Amino acid sequence: MSLFNKRKPLVGLDIGSSSVKAVELSRSKKGYQLTGFAWESLNPDIVVDGAIMDAPAMAASIRETLAAGKFKPKRVATGVSGHSVIVKRVVVPAANSDEVEASIQLDAEQYIPFELSEVHLDYQVVGPSTTTGDEPGMEVVLVAAKRDKIHNHTNVIGLAGRRPEVVDIDAFALQNAFEANYSVDENATVALLNIGASLMNINITKRGMPLFIRDVPVGGNQYTDILQKELQLSFQEAEDLKLGKNGGTEAEMVQSLLESITDMLCTEVQKTFDFFRETYPRETINHVFISGGTSHMHGLAAKIQDTFGFPTDVLNPFRSIELGPKVDAAALTSLGPSLAVAVGLALRGWNDD
Template identity: 40%
Template structure:
């Protein structure tokens, strides 16, 4: 892999925040250039699509201003919402070049959209165990209009989009960079954001199951609003463990716990589907990222409900943080930067 002094800027544009990370390539490894977050008003991103382009552009420019950048290459992440399909398929053995010419035909069998309305990519995982002459491939299709929206926003903010990647794959990049992927145990990389949950189950660094769902920590916010008849702002305060007049901590905790159970149930369903369709081996560890990783009690309760140890992701584990940056603060918010860091590790020409 060829290295430049600075990596592209990894942009994780979620429904509640933009997260951006850039790395410096040094002789001794990666160094953090910056990691920034910019809150977004609700309804700017809806179901993974850009609903308020002007506000999003302005917010991205604000983030860039704080980071002290005016231009640069960017890698944009997208999730498997209704406009993104991620599917593991089995096809006859062939070279990457051969698959490049036949992927459109292969994809037509699995993609529920007009094939002319999507951009298609793939990653060869390797020979399929116990099936001679067959190989496993991850097929990805993203609607062209979704790509066009994000590209337009990023360009108008002054950046140059060079790669569009999938959030779940970015999680795997982050994991490979910071953890021992040689272990044969199965690890579930789970990112619980505001409006989505990304699951990427890997073994020895190879994705063997990927699934996204439209459920996240907005569940907590909406449950608090609904059950306690309070504003969204007050609900967010309670979710973060703060207090408001008229609501006891015990009452808030009860509502948050009930909302958490819905998320755990959804993740459990994905794990059960993995066990029935991919591997009966037990998942050894969950590496949890996203805003929910910072919610009081959420990781511990997840471990208890799912019966699997939970470790909070540290995307800066193998990244040097210069003294000029606020290292303590970065460590506190690290789980939020997992996808953005994984995106920042991408290079043009990678697969």
Template identity: 50%
Template sequence: MFGMGKSKAVVGLDIGSSSIKLVELRRVGKELAISKLGMEPLPSEVVVDGAIVDTGQVSNAIAKMFSEKKIKTKQVATAVSGHSVIVKKLSLQPMTDEELGSAIQMEAAQHIPFDIGEVNLDYQVLETPLDSSTMEVLLVAVKKDKILNYTNVVMLAGRTPAIVDIDAFALQNVYEYNYEPAPDATVALLNIGASVMNINIVRGTTPLFTRDVSVGGNQYTDSLQKELDLGFDEAETLKTGTTLPGISEEARLPVLKSVTEIIVLEIQRTFDFFRATSGGEHIQKLYLAGGSAKIYGLAEMLKQELGLAVEQLNPFRRIPYEEEGPVG
């Protein structure tokens, strides 16, 4: 969304609350291939609810990955989400690009709950039926201090921030490239991280509704630690379905289920609101992504409670991995 320069080569950087993920793509003919892939875990409390608290530790982790992977590319693309990010779909009278560029500030002032001077704005004209009397515009606003929070750590690591996207739209890019959706295919993309869940409902390649919810894998870890008197590492192991000596299924499963029910309820509320405000648009399928998407029992409960086909989104469905050696 927020371009900060032009570059043919850009490294993707996902700064999460439990780890940092890195990917460098290369073109092979008309297709993409992965040339570098890495992940560096982060201690708890370094990134909290999408805010980078310890900039030194995060920048050091980024620099370490670039060094270990021998990546020479300087330009970086990253993404943000959370309460400092506002996404609104506007229905406006048809106008030229020049007129829209002049009008967007005024429109933003009416729809953004922040001082316009405190945010970075971007917008995209969406596809609209030819017989429509209005034009649909996707407006995005992010607080400047949120963007600086991320771009500063990139620069401290000796790299140049080229693009700051929105997490939900970054996942949509992955979905579009790998799945080449039909124009009438309406799906929900769920990115479930450690502390934030991004929901993006998409028809074809057009985003219809987005929402960020402050729930994720940390709730499972916290509940397992509290209810079963476990350490952090033990709880992290249990929530993925791996068993531990002395912890029975009868003890573990009810704890996981109670948290899953909370997450499913938030998703159900989001879908109900979307249907009520979109003329009854029908969601056909749900794709799960993110580090917490493979929590034991989550996909099955989503399938049962929502009555939808549920699939783990494969980000490498059309993107071969070419680097030799272990990922990490």
């Protein structure tokens, strides 16, 4: 599902709050092949609360990322998420798919907490259903993204000399990456958690369609922040300590501080899972996959599994994707799950749906 039409080939460009990730895929006999990838860190003041505050600096970072990856395609697929994006499964009064669009245009205001003039609307039909009044209806996944959020991203891509061909939703891109790499029972309900520096995208999906999507403003920055504050460290010192690059005599205190943030993160996941159960009382989550830069945190997957009792694994976005001859496998291994959304975005150039 995307907000603009798609063509191929595309570079999947994931613009995060702490880094820019880019991926290019090509078709292969077995499915897909990774042609190239690149990653560049961002200064912390370029993106604040999900908004690009310094467009020229962001455009420069995008140019550097794309140059580092030696990407040839001018067309780019990017994604948006956060409080400016709404994704809901709703039942609209419509007897068939042809009547859905008219019904959405008529009733969208009751589902979207924004002025309709401020958003771009899109939808995907799930199938026939009934309304609360037992009238014939169609269940749809309804998407609304604020136009200024979309422009925020497309503007810097244009400044970087590329063409923003697709604007998708990060949670959808995450699902694309998962489905390209994993096969699960059609009746399985899977929770996908993409945990970045400042935002966690949660997509609970079944049979190739999202059941429940939520973006939570928590992520790896919380680990860094608490280390900075409690141990009087610089940002980089705290980052290194978070990733286990520096030890020292305060190891026990550091571990305690990191665990406190992991507990907080699990509390936010718990809130989402509780809300999901209230919305879909007959559904049970069968498996959890985590991705994003914060999935590298030692013991995080095990903690989530112990807390909720669901099998939990770190998502490998290249599990079923061949590596091209020019790909640096060692560098790719170190990034791995951080590239999940970028992989999903790159797939927009090849997906038929």
